[in-house]
Amino acid sequence: MNKVAIVSYGNTKFSRDDKPIESLLLNSTKSLFDNTPNLMQKDIDTVLVSTNDNTKYLSAILSEIAGIQPKTAHTVESLCNSGTNSIVSAYSYIASGLANVVLVVGAERKNSPGQILEWDNSRGEYKHPIFWGSIFTKSHKREFGTTEEDLARVSAKNHKFAKDNPNAYSNKVFSIDELMNSRVLTEDLRVSDCSRSCSGASAVLIASEQVTKRFTNEPVWIKGIGQKTTSAGFTKNNSFSSMRSTVEAAKISFQMSKLSPGDIDVAEVHDAFTVCELMAVEDLRIVSKGEGRSFVKTLYETEDRKINPRGGLIGSGHPLGATGIAQVIETTQQLQGTAKKRQIQNAKVGLVHNMSAAATSSTVLILQS
């Protein structure tokens, strides 16, 4: 099997502005080309677009407007973890020898149709994500004594870190008190506990070992891939204080990489809601179950950026199809030592956790410099 690496990337700023999906895709692709002087359009074998947008044939459209005539071009959609799903597809194309160079571009407009899974009628009239977010939060509070302050601390930390991320939609820093007094959505969630859908795009260039040197001297290798889909419907979750798909995906990914949670220097985790960050660090076994809140408290107080250094989904915004790719870009920058103010010293191994539809599906990627 060919070894596979991330060799370049491009980004747009995440914002609440509404922009055509084609423009978002093209702008992050242009940013990637600007960052990769040796890349020519003819080098690209495959173009994958990650999005929940309803526009058809976007990979062919992007290819045409970017002057690429790829062998393979198609869209990947899997709600909020479309981004990492498309990276797994790119990995498969390269590992199997079907492609040497794959361009993966994720984009979303702020009013994405991917925010609500209409099919899931078991949720009745409570289909908006704040309702599964409330149920997860209530359950975690009950089981582990998680408090509103613990949740606000996740949000405060991620907003604080996002201030140093030039592509984040938020650049405001909030005190824990301010966040604990933000608008109430439900008994268990405030506005400040929620990530926000926005417009944005992110692109990565993925290549086989034999061509990485053409594009970078610092490839970041994809060492582990774990994915698990337990169901499509939220009510099938067997626990509401733990994410089984994440637990399973992490096990698979660590096994493939021959690494363990103790080896992780930096992690991007899917904080769709504040409680999800606590659940993720626990379910990835970075800390034991129930210890997420004390772990995050220490990170916040010491300004340790080990978890969500770019500000997570809460601080950076959540353009669904771009999110998983933006997480991979941040981890790549950390492992290349180019994350500037966000840089974690001597980061060698990074983890990306991206999930969809109330954790019914999770992807865990392990990257190594």
Next chain:
Amino acid sequence: MSFFETQLKKGNFVIPQCPSCKELIWPPSEYCSLCFGKLKWKKADRIGKILEFSKKDDIFFCLAEFEKKIRVIGTLQVFLKQPEIGKKVKLDSCKIDGENYKFTMTMV
């Protein structure tokens, strides 16, 4: 509209069961998800239990389980007793409201 939805529209809560596997299939489907056998319909027991709950604008909503398998989220009407995990609820009404199913329950 499926048989399930036709019945739901009339306020009836029916659930499909596989005659071979004896499994209740949820959400309702055309075939058994274990053996792909044809399903038969039965009236669901309307007494279930609370798995989790929360509240929005003074209205409780809960995730409830019926027949140890069928899970739905609906509005929970609370009169005297406060909701608790594991407590019994009765499915008072079910219907289709616009594009959504709508379930309303009461503490027993």
